Amino acid sequence: MTTYTTRNDVPDNEKWNLEDIYSDITKWENDLQLVEKMAEKLKQFDGAIQDGKSLYQYLKQREELSYTFNHVYAYSMLRVDEDTREASSQSLLDRAKGLSVKVSASTSFFMPYLLGLDKETLSSYIAEEEGLKYFEEDLYESFRYKPHVLSKDQEEVLSQLGEALSAPSTTFGMINNADIKFGDVTNDAGEKVQLTRGMYSKLIEDEDRDKRREAYKAYYQPYKELKNSIASTLSAAIKNNVTMAKIRKYPSALEKALFGDMVPKEVYENLIISTKENIAHLHRYSEIRKEKLQLDEIRQYDMSVPLVKGVKQVIPYEEAYETMIKAMAPLGEEYITILMEFKNARYIDVRETPGKRSGAYNLGIYGVHPFILLNHQDDLDSLFTLAHECGHGVHSKLSSQHQPQITARYSIFVAEVASTVNEILLINYLLDNEKDLELRKHLLNHFIDQFKGTFFTQVMFAEFEKITHELTEKGIPLNVEVFNQTYEALFREYNGDTVVFDEEVKFGWSRIPHFYRPFYVYKYATGFASAIHLATKILEGDKETLHTYLTFLKSGSSDYPLELLKKTGVDLTRPEPIENAMKKFGELIEEFSKL
Ligand SMILES: [Zn+2]
Structure with a gap:
C-alpha cells in the first residue's frame, strides 16, 4: 500500500481542490467580512417586519447570507480536516465559528416572531408579495411547530436551562472519551498493554480466540466498573426527553422525535414488529457462525471475526x-x-x-x-x-x-x-x-455482517430506546438492573439461544453514544x-x-x-x-x- 508521511507527497489528483471554494485566502477574508455586514443588516429586521414585502426582504437576505456563510465555514472546516495539527487552519475555523455565533444572534428573533403570527396574517403576507411563493412551504413547515411552542417567558426559561439539560450527554461523552480506562491485553511481545478502541476493533476480529476473549473482557471492564454513573447519565437523558415531550405537548418522547420528519409512530413500531417476525434468519446466522468457526459454543466475542480465514485482498x-x-x-x-x-x-x-x-x-x-x-x-x-x-x-x-x-x-x-x-x-x-x-465466501460474509450491523443491531437499539422511554413515561425508574435486564432480553431475542452469554453482554447499553440522541x-x-x-x-x-x-x-x-x-x-x-x-x-x- 502507498503510505505518505506528509501531505505534500500525495499527488495532486488524489487531493481535493479547495481552490474551487476560494482560490486564495483574501477571498475567504472578504466573504467573512461580507457575512458580518449582512448579519448586521439582518438584525435591523427585528421588530420591523410588518408586511409581505419586509418579510420577503428579510428571507431573501437571510438566504444570501447563508449561501456565503456556508462557503466560509465549509472552507475552514475542510482545511482543518486536511491536517488538524495546523494552527493557521484552526484559526480560520475558530473565526468561522465566531461568525456563526454572530449569524445566529442576528436571526434568532425570527422564529419566535413567525410563530407569534396567526395563520391568516401569514397567508395575507404571502398573498401580497409574489416573491414569498418561494419561501411559502418553508414558512408553513416552521408553522407546524406552533402548537409545541410555549409562551415567550416559558421559552426564555427553557433556553436558559439548555446547557443543564444537555449535561447527561456531555457527561457521558467525558466518561466515554476522556476518563475511560480499558483493561490490559497481551501484545505480540507478550507484554501487558492497555487496550485502546483502535486495538479493540482489530483484536475482536482476531482469529485467535484467546486474544478476542481477552480484548472483550478488557473492553467491558471499565463499563462494568462505571455502571452506576453511566446508568445515571442515561436515565437522566431519557427523563429529559420524556419531560421535554410533555412540556411541549407531544403525546410521547417518540412522537416528539419523529415530528420533524413527519414520520408516524407506526413506521417505527412496524420496523420492530416486522423484524422480530423474521428474526429466525438472524438466529440461523448465529448457528452458522458456530459451525463455521468449529466452536462448541459461540459467545459475543465470536460475533465479529471473519468466517473466511486468511483472505487479504489488496485493491489499489x-x-x-x-x-x-x-x-x-x-x-x-x-x-x-x-x-x-x-x-x-x-x-x-x-x-x-x-x-x-x-x-x-x-x-x-x-x-x-x-x-x-x-x-x-x-x-x-x-x-x-x-x-x-x-x-x-x-x-x-x-x-x-x-x-x-x-x-x-x-x-x-x-x-x-x-x-x-x-x-x-x-x-x-x-x-x-x-x-x-x-x-466469494469472504464477500458474502462481509455483506451479511454489514446487514447485521446496519439493520438488525440498529433495530435492537431502537427497541431498547422505545422500551426505556416508555418505562419512564409510566413513572418506572431506570437503573442498572432495569437497563441490564432490558438489554440482555433483547440481545437474546435478536441473536438466539445458540449464543452463550458472558456477564458482559448485559452491559451493552452502557457503551452506546447514540442513545444520547434519542430515536435516531x-x-x-x-x-x-x-x-x-x-x-x-x-x-x-x-x-x-x-x-x-x-x-x-x-x-x-x-x-x-x-x-x-x-x-x-x-x-x-x-x-x-x-x-x-x-x-x-x-x-x-x-x-x-x-x-
Ligand atoms: Zn453514510
Whole structure:
C-alpha cells in the first residue's frame, strides 16, 4: 500500500481542490467580512417586519447570507480536516465559528416572531408579495411547530436551562472519551498493554480466540466498573426527553422525535414488529457462525471475526475506482459521468496522512460541489467506503443541480438510502465477477455482517430506546438492573439461544453514544431496507424504478422523506419493505451456508 508521511507527497489528483471554494485566502477574508455586514443588516429586521414585502426582504437576505456563510465555514472546516495539527487552519475555523455565533444572534428573533403570527396574517403576507411563493412551504413547515411552542417567558426559561439539560450527554461523552480506562491485553511481545478502541476493533476480529476473549473482557471492564454513573447519565437523558415531550405537548418522547420528519409512530413500531417476525434468519446466522468457526459454543466475542480465514485482498485506489464505476453501471450514464467527474475534477481527498481527520465523509457545498474525505487503505473495506461516500456525493450533486437552495439539502432520513444502494450494487458486481470460492465466501460474509450491523443491531437499539422511554413515561425508574435486564432480553431475542452469554453482554447499553440522541438509529435500518428494495429492482432491470430513483436523488428535501421514498415505490408505512429486506437476508444466509 502507498503510505505518505506528509501531505505534500500525495499527488495532486488524489487531493481535493479547495481552490474551487476560494482560490486564495483574501477571498475567504472578504466573504467573512461580507457575512458580518449582512448579519448586521439582518438584525435591523427585528421588530420591523410588518408586511409581505419586509418579510420577503428579510428571507431573501437571510438566504444570501447563508449561501456565503456556508462557503466560509465549509472552507475552514475542510482545511482543518486536511491536517488538524495546523494552527493557521484552526484559526480560520475558530473565526468561522465566531461568525456563526454572530449569524445566529442576528436571526434568532425570527422564529419566535413567525410563530407569534396567526395563520391568516401569514397567508395575507404571502398573498401580497409574489416573491414569498418561494419561501411559502418553508414558512408553513416552521408553522407546524406552533402548537409545541410555549409562551415567550416559558421559552426564555427553557433556553436558559439548555446547557443543564444537555449535561447527561456531555457527561457521558467525558466518561466515554476522556476518563475511560480499558483493561490490559497481551501484545505480540507478550507484554501487558492497555487496550485502546483502535486495538479493540482489530483484536475482536482476531482469529485467535484467546486474544478476542481477552480484548472483550478488557473492553467491558471499565463499563462494568462505571455502571452506576453511566446508568445515571442515561436515565437522566431519557427523563429529559420524556419531560421535554410533555412540556411541549407531544403525546410521547417518540412522537416528539419523529415530528420533524413527519414520520408516524407506526413506521417505527412496524420496523420492530416486522423484524422480530423474521428474526429466525438472524438466529440461523448465529448457528452458522458456530459451525463455521468449529466452536462448541459461540459467545459475543465470536460475533465479529471473519468466517473466511486468511483472505487479504489488496485493491489499489485506481483499481477500486474502476471497479466502483463498473459496479454502478446499472444506474446509467448520467450517474457514471458524475462519478468520473468526482475523480477527474478532484472532489476527493484520498490518502491518509499524519494529522488528517480519521474516517470518511461527504460534504456537499451548495454553489460549489461535494467534497469527499477518505482514508483509503487499498483494501475491500476502503472500496466499500468509497462507493458509500460517492453515493452521498452524487446525491448532493444531483440535488444541488436540480433544487433551489432552499430545498437542496437532503435529510438524514433519506441520506443513507443513496449510500447503501451503491454498496449493494457493489457487492452484487463483485460476487458476479468473482470465481474464487474463498473470495466469494469472504464477500458474502462481509455483506451479511454489514446487514447485521446496519439493520438488525440498529433495530435492537431502537427497541431498547422505545422500551426505556416508555418505562419512564409510566413513572418506572431506570437503573442498572432495569437497563441490564432490558438489554440482555433483547440481545437474546435478536441473536438466539445458540449464543452463550458472558456477564458482559448485559452491559451493552452502557457503551452506546447514540442513545444520547434519542430515536435516531432507526433511520439506519429504514434506509437500509429501502436501499435493498431499490437496488434489487434496479438490478432486475426495472426501468421505472431506475427513473424514480434518479428523480429521488435530484429531490433534496423538496418533500417529506416518507413521501420522497413513496415516489420510488418504497412505502415505509407498510410492512413490505422491511419484510422484503428480511427475505433478502434469509437468501444471503442460505447462499452462504451452501458455499
Ligand atoms: Zn453514510
